[in-house]
Amino acid sequence: MPNTYDEELYKLWRTAYQSGDPRRALALAIAGYLIASEDHDDMREEVFLGLIRQSVTAPNPLPRERVGLVDLRCSFCGRDGTEAQLVAGAAANICSQCVVQIGETMKHK
Numbered sequence: 001m002p003n004t005y006d007e008e009l010y011k012l013w014r015t016a017y018q019s020g021d022p023r024r025a026l027a028l029a030i031a032g033y034l035i036a037s038e039d040h041d042d043m044r045e046e047v048f049l050g051l052i053r054q055s056v057t058a059p060n061p062l063p064r065e066r067v068g069l070v071d072l073r074c075s076f077c078g079r080d081g082t083e084a085q086l087v088a089g090a091a092a093n094i095c096s097q098c099v100v101q102i103g104e105t106m107k108h109k
């Protein structure tokens, strides 16, 4: 019997994991494991155990290159990693198009 919590939990887990929040990811993975365990579903238990392992061993914060491209956005124009090449900073990101634009602006000053 498919469990509707699984997909939802996995999506939440992936978001937490990719945004560099392994503690939240771990909590979600444990929740998934407990639900699977309650259902006596060994296969799903294994899946969530894998996610628990991955959460525990995740570097904190995750290296920038492991953050999903779509989750990152240019802080200036809002483009994501699928629309332009992004450079991630500590508090802000910038895309290749904005770098060019700022470069042009600076040249004319």
Ligand SMILES: [Zn+2]
Residues within 6 Å of the ligand: 074, 075, 076, 077, 078, 079, 094, 095, 096, 097, 098, 099
């Ligand atoms: Zn931009």
